[in-house]
Structures are given as structure tokens and as C-alpha cells.
Amino acid sequence: MSGTNGTLVILGMAIVTFIIKAAIFILGGRINFPPLLRQALGFIPVTVLTAIIVPMVLAPRGGGMEFHWRNPQLVAATIAILAAAVTRRQLLTIVVGLSVFFAWQAWIAG
Structure with missing residues (x-):
């Protein structure tokens, strides 16, 4: 992943995560989310962190897998x-x- 593309991907993931978490925080008392959806939303931070870390570990120089x-x-x-x-x-x-x-x-x- 090149520098600019990587930065855009990270910013995009951060924005999506923020919007989802903010919506839950702001609307959480007014909207009753199904338990399965509530459980699934709890995995978003772990998924985003994994998406950032794994490429850095497996391809640290931005080329092929090492x-x-x-x-x-x-x-x-x-x-x-x-x-x-x-x-x-x-x-x-x-x-x-x-x-x-x-x-x-x-x-x-x-």
C-alpha cells in the first residue's frame, strides 16, 4: 500500500468507525439495536486494528510478503x-x- 493510499484507507476506516460509534452513543437510548447487531458492532475496532497491523507485519517494506x-x-x-x-x-x-x-x-x- 503506497503512502497516500494507505493514509486514505486509514482515514476512511477512522471516519467510518467514528460515525458508527457516535451514532450508537448519540442514538443508543432512542434506538433499540438487535442483540446480534450490537455484538457485531463491538468487533469493529478489533477489525480495523487488524487491518492496519497485519500488512505492516507481513509486508513491512510495502513490497511482497516477508x-x-x-x-x-x-x-x-x-x-x-x-x-x-x-x-x-x-x-x-x-x-x-x-x-x-x-x-x-x-x-x-x-
Whole structure:
């Protein structure tokens, strides 16, 4: 994804998410949403975040997919997923992911 297109996609996703969340917040007391729709709307932030993160992890240089050990984003994301699954602690997962990323990047560059 090129810089301009990527920025437009991110802005578009942010606007759509904002409008949906604002509509629920403003109209939430006046409109009774079906339980299935209410549950589905709860997944929007996770979906948007995933749509932003996955391309950055799998294709960090904007080219093709980089499924190898020299991709620090992929290594750090994999370790962070494992840390999240084992500990269920968000802050620890972030610290582990960032630590692995910077350490792996320094090791690869050095």
C-alpha cells in the first residue's frame, strides 16, 4: 500500500468507525439495536486494528510478503501473540513485543 493510499484507507476506516460509534452513543437510548447487531458492532475496532497491523507485519517494506526470520515485525508479533495467549496481560504483551522487535532489529542490523 503506497503512502497516500494507505493514509486514505486509514482515514476512511477512522471516519467510518467514528460515525458508527457516535451514532450508537448519540442514538443508543432512542434506538433499540438487535442483540446480534450490537455484538457485531463491538468487533469493529478489533477489525480495523487488524487491518492496519497485519500488512505492516507481513509486508513491512510495502513490497511482497516477508515470511522469514529476518523480518523483526513478524518475529515480534509472533512472540507478542504467544505472550498474550499465555499471560492475558496487555501491558506485558506490549512490552514483550516491543522488546523483541528492537532487540531482533538490532541483532539483524549488527
